Amino acid sequence: MTHWLEEVHAALQGGADGALATVTDAGGSTPRHRGARMAVLAGGGQLGTVGGGRIEQEVVEAARAVGAGAPARVVRHHLTRDLAMCCGGWMEVVVASLAPSRDVVAAGVAARRARSPRVLETPRDGGPLALRPPVDGELARLRRPAVDGDRLLEAIVPADRVILFGAGHVGRALGPVLRACGFEVVLCDDGDTGALDQAPPWADRVVESFDAAEVAAAVGGLGAGDHVVIVTRDHAVDQRILEQLIDNGELAYLGMIGSRGKVGRFHKRLVARGVDAAAWSRLRAPIGLDIGAETPAEIAVAVAAELVALRRRGEPRAGDWSRDAR
Numbered sequence: 001m002t003h004w005l006e007e008v009h010a011a012l013q014g015g016a017d018g019a020l021a022t023v024t025d026a027g028g029s030t031p032r033h034r035g036a037r038m039a040v041l042a043g044g045g046q047l048g049t050v051g052g053g054r055i056e057q058e059v060v061e062a063a064r065a066v067g068a069g070a071p072a073r074v075v076r077h078h079l080t081r082d083l084a085m086c087c088g089g090w091m092e093v094v095v096a097s098l099a100p101s102r103d104v105v106a107a108g109v110a111a112r113r114a115r116s117p118r119v120l121e122t123p124r125d126g127g128p129l130a131l132r133p134p135v136d137g138e139l140a141r142l143r144r145p146a147v148d149g150d151r152l153l154e155a156i157v158p159a160d161r162v163i164l165f166g167a168g169h170v171g172r173a174l175g176p177v178l179r180a181c182g183f184e185v186v187l188c189d190d191g192d193t194g195a196l197d198q199a200p201p202w203a204d205r206v207v208e209s210f211d212a213a214e215v216a217a218a219v220g221g222l223g224a225g226d227h228v229v230i231v232t233r234d235h236a237v238d239q240r241i242l243e244q245l246i247d248n249g250e251l252a253y254l255g256m257i258g259s260r261g262k263v264g265r266f267h268k269r270l271v272a273r274g275v276d277a278a279a280w281s282r283l284r285a286p287i288g289l290d291i292g293a294e295t296p297a298e299i300a301v302a303v304a305a306e307l308v309a310l311r312r313r314g315e316p317r318a319g320d321w322s323r324d325a326r
Contacts, residue, residue: 004037005156007047009109012102016041019063021050021075021095024124024152028089030079031055035145035154039098042067050093054083062095072096072126092124094152100128107131108156115158117224122152131156139224143314158225159184160252160311165210165241166232167195170257173296174231176202177304183227188215193233210237212244227253227307229287239266246270246279253310255284255303289318 008020018041026033031051038056039047040063050056055077062073075093079085098105104120108131111118117139121130124147134142134155142155160183164171167189178185179202187203189195190210199206207218210232216222228245230238238256245254256263263285270280288302289309310316 003112003159004039004048005105005108005112008037008039008098009105011039011041011045011047012098012105016043016045018042018067018098019095020098020101021059021063021093022122022152023050023091024094024122025092025147026089029087030089030091031087032091033144034147034152038063040064040067051091053079053085055079055085055091055093058083059093059095066095066097074124074126094122094124094126096126096128104129104131112156112158115220115223115225117158118156120154120156122154124150124152143310157252158223160307161186161219161226162307163188163215163219163222163226163228165189165215165228165230165237167200168193168231168233169296170231170299171195172200173300174229174303175200177300178202178307179204181304181308183307186215186219189232210241212241222248223250224252226251227310228255229253229303230256231287235262239269242266242283243270243273243275246275246283249279249282251282253284253307253316254282255287255306257287257299258285260286284316289316 018039021038023032023034023036036050037048038050040060050059059075062075066072073095075095077083078090079087108118108120117134118131119134119138139155142153145152145154162178162183163186164175165188167187175185175187184204185202186205186207188207188209191208196206196208207215209215228251230241232238242256267280288299289305291302293299293302306316309318313319
């Protein structure tokens with residue numbers, strides 16, 4: 001998945017100009033939510049969407065005017081009462097010129113590429129974007145963009161990357177699914193079984209090691225944006241990797257395959273070695289959403305679904321359509 005900053009930055013580098021539309025607040029049943037972006041370029045191009053239908057039609061018209069020099073605009077509508085859309089919710093969309101935010105967009109792209117998290121501030125009155133380092137605990141609070149008074153705050157984190165320990169049956173089934181879902185995949189294995197004799201096409205990188213410190217050195221460190229998935233062939237290797245990473249509170253996700261019995265035994269061993277409850281609570285094990293998966297392909301679907309849920313919902317759990325007002 002290409003981050004919206006990358007798309008807008010590429011357009012600006014190519015000489016384009018225009019306006020950026022941002023969903024700064026929303027409630028009820030809406031097609032897009034806080035943080036959704038759409039750029040309407042002066043040459044007629046469009047990047048992204050704020051949900052389609054009449055709300056997008058109005059936003060596009062506003063963006064064309066702003067891109068041509070009109071002041072920033074705020075489009076607020078109840079989708080049913082105002083626009084006769086069937087969604088039932090309401091949206092606030094800020095439309096502002098891209099030109100004043102050109103440098104901030106470039107800085108945001110550079111920060112993501114350097115895997116250095118930032119917080120993007122979008123003024124709800126249409127002012128220029130601002131970028132700053134996160135304060136303590138802020139990234140965890142900004143799993144989803146959040147309104148803070150007169151600003152929308154959005155975490156700009158490194159590209160979602162999966163550090164996949166294990167190139168066995170599950171790892172080989174999981175890798176291509178993760179890649180199709182837009183994750184960068186780093187495959188890690190000791191190669192003793194010949195699993196790395198031919199690098200799989202879905203792996204962005206292969207590291208021949210089960211040592212977390214060696215892997216971290218090879219990929220420039222493990223932290224924000226990194227999702228560690230442990231699916232090796234050896235329980236002792238699983239435990240060693242887990243011990244190395246359980247205290248890394250910056251990881252976006254730490255998951256390990258295994259039965260409840262295996263997980264319980266690991267818990268007793270790590271607690272005996274001083275791992276506290278807060279560190280252990282970061283682990284997702286057994287791994288994946290509980291869909292009754294048994295085969296490698298089914299497990300791959302369950303794990304990928306869990307990571308997509310974390311990306312989209314801010315927590316690695318399935319929702320419920322019947323209760324989900326979002």
